[in-house]
């Protein structure tokens with residue numbers, strides 16, 4: 361799909377959604393299609409802290425993680441346009457939400473519980489919130505808490521059982537409609 365019409369007015373695109381929604385896999389493909397760099401906020405947090413997300417949670421606690429996450433995203437939003445996959449909790453921070461609203465376009469990849477359960481089983485690393493709990497119950501709780509807030513994203517895309525390529529194309533289609 362051609363992405364030329366939107367390229368010229370491109371802002372940073374922030375992918376929002378729960379763990380397993382497909383932010384990283386879709387984000388990488390979207391970045392290639394739009395010829396923009398792809399950055400994952402979790403990777404940047406790990407670089408800034410000099411340790412893994414599991415270690416940040418375990419040694420310093422979740423509030424410390426949230427603090428670094430907020431600063432890292434704020435810095436990334438000050439740079440040139442990128443495709444940014446944000447950690448699942450980042451958009452819950454009202455300051456981060458406000459910064460995203462002024463500097464970027466937010467895209468919520470909305471997925472149902474069954475999809476999230478299946479996809480999070482494939483990768484546990486970097487997801488301490490699912491450790492030592494019943495992952496299904498935790499995901500249900502996060503859906504209830506977060507979906508009403510994720511709804512504030514500029515664009516909502518259903519993350520269904522399809523290739524990340526197809527989902528990336530749906531995002532481009534929406535961006536093209538919205539910037540036409």
Ligand code: S3P
Nearest residue numbers: 378379402447448449486487488
């Ligand atoms: C979190 C999601 C994770 C990571 C951290 C906290 C969350 O990122 O930032 O474990 O609060 O939902 P992904 O959504 O990229 O898995």
